[in-house]
Amino acid sequence: MIELHNVTKIYAGQTVPAVNNLTLKIEEGETCVFVGPSGCGKSTILRMINRMIEQTSGTILINNKDIRETDPDRLRMGIGYVIQQIGLLPHRTIAENISIVPRLYGWDKERIRKRVDELLELVGLDPDETRSxxxxxxxGGQMQRVGVARAMAADPPIMLMDEPFGAVDPIVRGHLQDEFLKLQREMKKTICFVTHDINEAIKMGDKIAIFEKGQLVQHGTPQEILANPKNEFVRTFIGYDRVVKMLTLFQVRSITKGNYSIIRENELANIRQKMDDEGAAVGILMNESTRPCGLITRDDLEKAGDVSPEKIKEIACSKKDAFIDGDLLLNDALSLMLEWDSDYLGVVDGTQLIGVVSLGDIRECVRRKEGE
Amino acid sequence: MSNLLKYMIENASMILNYANTHFSLIFSAVVISLLVWVPLGILISRNERLASIVIGIANTIFCIPSLALFSVFVTIPFLGLGRSSSLLALVLYAMMPMVINVYQGIKVVDKSVIEAAKGMGMSSRRILREIQIPLAAPVMFAGIRITVVMATGIAAIAAYIGERNLGRLITEGITRNHVEMILSGAILIALIAILFDTVLGAVERMLVPKGLKVRRSN
Structure with a gap:
């Protein structure tokens, strides 16, 4: 647990504090993302926690102990540190780079060797190919992975990450974020994560702390912040797509409903009857192998009027891709709905149909969350 | 050409003697310079105020014409004519290329590497020993090479203050208007410089950390 009490930093020769009277608590096992425009003091805060910068006033406690009571080098050995430029030692092999902190702790060779291989595997690199x-x-992406592995080498309970995925292209960044989230779910480390990218903050953070000019403007879960931006600055920082960003917090699975009918090819003629009987809003066309292969809504049926089963099949099949994996997010669902011009999507788990999701449900979800 | 060879063969023992003196002067100057200027360069890389003073002094010394510097030293009683004055002058001339290259070499090491190392809890001594000095090695070595080649040339001028080295062939050759004598001095000095530079170049390649030479193969 990290606690900052009334922490202020004024750099030499400046009058405006870089960080002004900040009080913030980061719970154990929590990822807290510091976000804000450049110059807002977020990196300064991070660097005060491992004493790379000394605060001008105030107290920083790690597990109830004032960090100034610990020797700076000792303190830093116990805190994982990842920076955007990574800073791998160019004259040392990957294995040597990863083993820096274990070596400082004086681990024996065998233990270090094992740990290096374990870490390389953990961050998705082949030890035999990479270590030497x-x-x-x-x-770039591989270097970022090594940077993360190096920070985790001695299994520190706390990690400080300063734009750790900032230097790679968006696709690699997405992968690295996903993998790190997966690792973090198991590791449960206490993480302070700095970024200027609100999307990254929403994705990575259990809590988000938004800063402006050295001031903490808002601190809360991504949902709290997206639902109730505290002021104009936060609103602008989040952007006009605030509500769509909020959709990224929820999996499609969470609002999937069962108001659909399964329609076999031989039932096409009686489709209206069957959907009425089952109180379904959507008919999902299934082929012989219980694979959904088309989708038709009540609206579609109304619009089509009295037509042949073949015509109904054709309409249904034109939306054969209007299905979404339950693990994906509501913004993905919304995008697919717009793409297929459909108020409904089928929700699948692999190839297995698990329900349907509607535009109405998404709206309902947003309304509910905004009210919370 | 044949006259030149004839001259060199006839005076082989004298020339070898001069070459030997020349060589030993440079060698002592370089060894002393390494012992003094490399540590000083490292020291000033950790103290900016000291750095600007030391670099200022080094630049000033480097601007003094060598003949003048030699002559001034001769007037100082305990230095006088010969080895001590020449040695001191060469060591002082070496200050500029050596100190500045060591200092620059350490300074240009990627800041993010230092930042990361510090953030992992490496002490500043350890960072210096394990990161800054190895990474500065190529730049430092460039300074040493420049120093050696330069010292070879300046040592010749020490012949004016009584050093009996290859420079003497040139100075005496000029007074006696003896072309072969001048040429043999000049050629041998150049050869010594090239020899030193080649050997040091090979040492440099061995010293540059392997990680700085490799590139992504794909």
Whole structure:
């Protein structure tokens, strides 16, 4: 647990504080993302926690102990640190880079060797292929992975990450974020994560702390912040797509409903009857192998009027891709609905149909969350 | 050409003697310079105020014409004519290329590497020993090479203050208007410089950390 009490930092020769009277608590096992425009003091805060910068006034406690009571080098050895530029030692192999902190702790060779391989695997690199390479031989994404592995080497309970995925292209960044989230679910480390990207903050944070000019403007869960931006600054920082961003917090699975009918090819003629009987809003066309292969809504049927089963099949099949994996997010669902011009999507788990989701449900979800 | 060879063969023992003196002067100057200027360069890389003073002094010394510097030293009683004055002058001239290259070499090490190392809890001594010095090695070595080549040339001028080295062939050759004598001095000095530079170049390649030479293969 990290606690900052009335922490202020004024850099030499400046009158305006870089960080002004900040009080903030980061619970154990929580990822707290510091976000804000550049110059808002977020990196300064991070660097005060491992004493790379000393605060001008105030107290920082780690597990109820004032960090100034610990020798700075000792303190830093116990805190994982990842920076955007990564800072791998170019003249050392990947294995040597990862083993820096274990070596400072004086681990024996065998233990270090095992740990290096374990970490490389953990961050998705092949130990045999990677360990004796030099940093210059890796791609940007691989270097970021090594940077994370190095920070985790001695299994520190706390990690400080300053735009750790900032230097790679968006696709690689997305992968790294997903993988890190997966790791963090198991590791449950206490993480302070700095970024200027609100989307990254929403994705990575259990809590988000938004800063402006050294001031903490709002601190809360991504949902709290997206639902109730505290002021104009936060609103602008989040952007006009605030509500769509909020949709990224929920999986499609969470609002999936069962108001659909399964329609076999031989039932097409009686489709209206069957949907009425079952109180269904959507008919999902199934082929012989219980694979959904089309989708038709009540609206579609109304619009089509009295037509042949073949015509109904054709309409249904034109939306054969209007299905979404339950693990995906509501913003993905919304996008697919717009793409297929359909108020409903079928929800699948792999190839197995698990329900349907509607535009109305998404709206309902947003309304509910905004009210909370 | 044949005259030149004839001259060199006839005076082989004298020339070898001069070459030997020349060589030993440079060698002592370089060894002393390494012992003094490399630590000083490292020291000033950790103290900016000291750095600007030391670099200022080094630049000033480097601007003094060598003949003048030699002559001034001769007037100082305990230095006088010969080895001590020449040695001191060469060591002082080496200050500029050596101190500045060591200092620059350490300074240009990627800040983010230092930041990351510090953030992992490496002490500043350890960072210096394990990161800054190895990474500064190529730049430092460039400074040493420049120093050695330069010292080879300046040492010749020490012949004016009584050093009996290859420079003497040139100075004496000029007074006696003896072309072969001048040429043999000049050629041998150049050869010594090239020899030093080649050997040091090979040492440099061995010293540059392997990680700085590799590139992504794909």
């Amino acid at each position: 390479k030099f940093p210059a031989q890796l791609s």
